[in-house]
Amino acid sequence: MSYHFREIEAKWQRYWAENGTFKASNDSQKEKFYVLDMFPYPSGAGLHVGHPLGYIASDIYARYKRHKGFNVLHPMGFDSFGLPAEQYAIQTGQHPAITTETNINRYREQLDRLGFSFDWSREVRTSDPSYYKWTQWIFIQLFNSWYNRATDKAAPIGELVAMFEKGGNATVQAVSDDDTPQFSSREWNNFTSAQQQQLLLNYRLTYLADSEVNWCPALGTVLANDEIVNGVSERGGHPVIRKKMTQWSMRITAYAQRLLDGLAAIDWPQPLKDAQANWIGRSVGAEVTFPILPAEPHSPVEGEDLAIKVFTTRPDTIFGVSFMTLAPEHHLVAQVTTAAQSDAVAAYVAAAAKRSERERLADVNQITGVFTGAYAEHPFTKEAIPVWVGDYVLAGYGTGAVMSVPCGDQRDHDFARHFNIPIPTIFEGVDISEEAFTDKEHTIIANSDFINGLSYEKATKKIIEALEKQGIGKGKVNYRLRDAVFSRQRYWGEPFPVYYVDGLPQMIDETNLPLVLPEVVKYLPTETGDPPLGNAPQWAWDTEKLAVVSTSRIDDEHVFPLELNTMPGWAGSSQYFNRYMDPNNREEIFSDEAVQYWQQVDLYIGGIEHATGHLLYSRFWQKFMFDLGLVPVEEYAKKLINQGMILGTSAFVYRQEGTNRLLSKGMVGTLAVDPIHVDVSLIDASDELNIDALKSWRPEFENAEFIKEGQKFITGREVEKMSKSKYNVVSPDAICEEYGADSLRMYEMFLGPLEQAKPWNTAGITGVHSFLKKLWKLYHSGPDNSFHVSGPAPGTSTSASPESLKTLHRTIRKVEEDIQHFSFNTTVSTFMICVNELTARKCSSREILEPLAVLVSPYAPHIAEELWEKLGHTTSIATAPFPGFEPQFLVEDSKEYPISFNGKMRFTMDLPLDLSREEIEAAVMAHEKTQYQLQGRIPKKVIVVPGKIVNIVG
């Protein structure tokens, strides 16, 4: 009987599903272990061989941990809200829920075929109301919280209100909007309810505010910073412009320092931590206020005290300030501008607003700006400093204004030279006529009053002291991280649990969740520019009935409009890992018992592309939930591994320019050609093209002339990302059909280190496939290849030869080591060596073959289950104990020891392995070759590395 992988795999997949083999219990005496994958967005294209790489690795680890006696939680679900389903709906009118359902079913089918040990009874889908109920619930908790700097954690908003009632906001240490006015308790108590609500929005952890957002006209929605790549949208590559809109935001900046500090405590890859640290962008410096000098006759700001606040990391260079620059979007631009300059400034600001992010990036080197006519007063010299507007200053960073020090900053230098602004120098012995001097380490300050002669550190310290004394500035830590815009003008996302009374947002009572996404007549925005939910015929909130009602009744005094935006893609993925702990709980997001038992994810595997998106937002939500006492740990994933991408190997034919001649790779030479992608399935292992297949695939080549080299037509190959448009996609279904899931699983691991990007090459799979065939043969013998393992020989306790035992135990040791280090690729090699050795010895001993099946089982679970059953077991191999390693089986009889003297002379000698280091040294010294080679010289010492090399140091 030979290895029929198709039947075996189907049989065991059915068995696992029917028996609930991988169901995790929340009530177990075993130690817990939580292995998590990043759940996929079910796209219409289905899986290619690159997608399951991480799932295979996590599955191996999960299965290994089960063998080691752990209660393993290994769940899977779908991040099923998203743009493609909605775009498809816009084009075809098909409801996104239907598209999504179809795609999920397809994904599920493909995943099942690979034999993963997921506990599907815990499946979550972010687009399912029973799931997004809890996403909405967390949103409400965020709305009802503020961040207390004094205790450095989030707290209920009620506490803040109580503090305001008692003492106003002057003494409250809270994270809030910068332009929150100060008020006393008396003022607070006299405010109207609407005024109070408006003010509280400045403190809530999720808030509604007018903010400068990245608007993508083509997608008709705003985007978060991490959804923009090189100035265009990540999805679709559409231009993005800046626009002021009323949007929900998440006050993630409150957690900037904790998000940074938390990185130290978690075992995540360094590049990922670096990316997050970079994104948070902590920089230390000072905030300084420059008062605007009362301007001449035409000042539009007479009588008002205007001041410009700037952030700088170089307070030591404050005496080098020769102008100031505001971002075009800075809120004081219009107010400071003099009448004489107002037309020029207005024109400049308007032009800047029109430019897209992309255009701005494209001509980075073009220096533009305009003088406002206003002057600010230098805090120390009291000199008048001209105030300019320039788009090299970003509205979104710091205060949106800078003190410009042309001698110490290259951009300021460029700007000053362009507009003929003086460039005073404040550095000792440095020429700044051509470029700015930015080297902090070698700075000696000059021409700077009380800080002359000081270094960067000392000068900085002294300036900050002086600023604080005068009350015109202070030391400050600034973060690049921005609050995250949380509104999307889309249909296929979580609705906000929010309705509006007099324009002020109100939360729907928790008991009325979920607020279910309504049906709409069309998925595009309304004619008036409202988001797609504006098309819902029934979308208003009745505070009496506590239910959604028709918008036609909106004049009733208890019926209010609901929020029309939906939540962004990352909302649903920011807490799913905790929901898996208790996914069917209808009363709570998860029970306390469940979260106390599972605690946190022990191993999380996923792509690094989520570094500054999902992986940052989810840490933020977890910290918030920790502050509320809902979860016991502040970081949700102890260890994280980024699997590398599997790339495709595209194939090309070369068409000579302006002709219909296709050239074989070697015939191109110096001819001008267009490379054309051809489907990789038309190419054989030696890169030869099947010309007939090409002709029937692409009729346009029917009459093409094919220029071969010799008898063959060879294609060019290139490694690229797998994508439909490059015709280099390899589907796992085709591989499973031809070689089986076990072969695919092993081969994906064998391709190379898990973390590394690597190209797919189907040809190599024959290696692991024939390994599985050899493994199968080890358990089958005789003319009909029937199952046969031998028990102990009569009168002996073992049927295994010492050599085979040695092979087995060496394998156990190596496999265990490799799995613990996530070196899954070398494990596969170890299995191959093991099976080759056992085959050569014709080993059929149960004592060897039984543990071997368990060893292989995490990698190739189907064949392992089949062999396990044939070995006479009636329960799944999944919970069989992992074999123990016994060192005594590894003792060698003797071993050759190469010996070298000062690395020059070398000979070898046989020694027993179990000698101590001293005994080996003595034996080496007594050996006649040593005597001969040393020729009377006295060695200082003998260095012995047992089993390796002996060196004699002269």
Next chain:
RNA sequence: GCUCGAGUGGUGGAAUGGUAGACACGUUGGACUUAAAAUCCAAUGGACAUUAGUCCGUGCGGGUUCAAGUCCCGCCUCGAGUACCA
């Protein structure tokens, strides 16, 4: 520009500071076949010698060490992320 990775045969890749190239693909030769497929065996870093063997080899140049692919310093190349961040 900044940050982080990585450079080892024809290819993917092995190697706690200790005999570099495990394992696999590919290639070549052989066995079995009428033939092919499948399977099995052998060779396979380079050069010289081809019997033993010798020399050179982990991007480049230095250094530490009895010993360096591995550690340190300085470069080069490639990749990823990020970027007018004051």
